[in-house]
Amino acid sequence: MTTAHWLFGDQLGPGFLDGADGEGPARDAPVLMIESRAVFRRRRFHRAKAHLVLSAMRHRAAELGDRVTYVQADTYREGLRRAAADGVRVTVHHPTSRAALALVRSLDRVTVLPPRGFLLRQDDFRRWADAQRGLRMETFYRHVRRDHEILMDGEAPVGGTWNLDHENREQPPPGRRTLGAAAPYRPREDEIDEEVRRDLDRWEREGDVAFVGRDGPRRFPASRREARTALRRFLRHRLEGFGTYEDAMLADDGVMSHSLLSSSLNLGLLDPAECVEGAEAAWRAGEAPLNSVEGFVRQIAGWREYVWQLYWYFGEDYRASNALGHTGSLPDWWNDLDADAVSARCLATVLRQVRDTGWTHHIPRLMVLGSYALQRGWDPAAVTDWFHRCFVDGYDWVMLPNVVGMSQYADGGRMTTKPYTSGGAYIDRMSDLCRPCPYRPDRRVGADACPFTAGYWNFLHRHRGTLEHNARISRAVHGLDRLKDLSALLEQERGRGEDPP
Structure with missing residues (x-):
């Protein structure tokens, strides 16, 4: 009986076709690749991310030549029916998301092989x-x-x-x-990139999918x-x-x-x-x-x-972690990556980087974007989804622990020992983002109060009962008692709403 090997779009290196250790596909086994339109229809992904994933899949298919059957389908199930004839068995390496793993395990003729691409089993x-x-x-x-x-x-x-x-x-x-x-x-685009861009343009014109962000020349x-x-x-x-x-x-x-x-x-x-x-x-x-x-x-x-x-x-239940009880909705300006609507220079700069490239390094992600979301009390599941969709390197396995555990402290400390948030002083010390800016990092109250500085103290006040027993942040929490303008700060933050800072 013929056995083909299915490559997902994040399994594109040679290691995913290497069966030398007995835990991979047979050498020279036929390869299946499926482009599922439904993946992009379900969520509003960054356009540069969609471009990169499709370009990478199509480049890999071009490398494999006649060995690969490449199918563009509405769903993975439909694609598998079209790509593998009746009677063909299929192997696939352990996918990187729980949803994809559940899918392949539900298919009778698919055998799941061990994961690849990581150091430890x-x-x-x-x-x-x-x-x-x-x-x-x-x-x-x-x-x-x-x-x-x-x-x-x-x-x-x-x-x-x-x-x-x-x-x-x-x-x-x-x-x-x-x-x-x-x-x-920086890579050079080729005819495959041109084809991908035409397809994405057509999908948007047809109203089939909607993206966020810009798709300039491919950067990755x-x-x-x-x-x-x-x-x-x-x-x-x-x-x-x-x-x-x-x-x-x-x-x-x-x-x-x-x-x-x-x-x-x-x-x-x-x-x-x-x-x-x-x-x-x-x-x-x-x-x-x-x-x-x-x-x-x-x-x-x-x-x-x-x-x-x-x-x-941690298991699937980890996804619903919300130790701080945050339920706020992400505002439109954030979802739309509308950096031009934001006056705070640090936040505008980082949102602009995400809008234009689908990427920033780990400190802007954690101490600007994540910190702002944490201070505003936004739903950690929605924040996780936003990071997943808006970053070219974002996948469910990447963003769930990074956002729920590290960034939003929604797991109550299972992964990290304290919430990672700060006032404007940290951003000022570690960057040139505070000058020029209409807000001052040393101001908590007033028209020029830094949204991060005010937001930091408001966050500590809101969760004082939870955080005052945390050894790594209790000193800062007790600092609330020394703030003579705390009442004014809290009133100011109640009136801020979700308008861009």
Whole structure:
């Protein structure tokens, strides 16, 4: 009986067709790929994200040539009926979302193979997690480092320290509008991109789908070759300066020295092992400092791996977590990425980056976008969905733990030890975004009160009963007692509404 292998749109690298370990498809097995229009119809995705995913799928199909049957269908079920004749068995690697996993498990002739694209097996993580008193990323990160011998000197971490985060929190260089790093790799569009853009234009004209954001020239790799080129350029020209200013923001330099590899990893075009091994090789060759290499390794072998594993470990109920009882709706200006309606320079700048590119680095996501949503008390499920739809690297497994756990503290501390939010002083210290701005980061009350500073104290007041017992934030909560203008601040915030700041 013939067996074909189904590739989802985030399983596009060679590792998903490698059956050498006995846990993949048969060598030279026929390949099925299905483009489902319903995926884009259900949600209002960023146009650049839709373009990238379709371009990457069609580039992979072109590479596979006659080996692949590529079907454009309304749904995956319809596509599978058209792509695989009766009697053909189908294998597929474990999908990256619970919904997709439920779909493939419901199909009689489909066999689900183990996941690919991550460092640890799920059963290995579960054994580790079940033995822990608490799930903290730092402990997990050390486990992965030891298990995979990453940046290790025997049993000890190289340099004698596991985590060099304290060296990676420098403020941006004073007076500089850009970091001055070498430019990141930018792909060149081709006829496949032209075809994708025509199709997306037609779908919108027909009223079949609606997008948000702008679809300019494609900024992120859509093929294995492009992704490998982007990785090499980062390792050779940008990794050296990555660490020191990893948490800094500049209005005119949205990419700083960041790798821009998250979308390639999440499409399956790059494997995490080749990324961390390349970074370690750069350090051992004296081409990049340890703080930059360790910081990059921690993002991939630590945080990315941790988020993937927790998505499955916590179970489906995690999605409904709402420990703070936030129920607010996302306003239209936020959903529409209407940066031009926003006066607060930090928020306008970051929304503009999302609108124009579908990407910002982790600090704008956490300490500008996520922090604002948390302070306003928006429904964490709606915030999660927004991040999923609006970022080119956003998938359900990525955003559910990142937003519910890290950004919105909706799990009450299962994943992190405190809410990640701040007043304007943090943004002012770590960026040039507060000047010029009609609001002042040191003002809580008044026409020029910073929405983040006022929002921070309002958030602490609203959740005082919950947060005053948290050792990492209790000191700030008790600071409410010293605010002589607290009543005026609370009245001001009640009247703010959901108009853009």
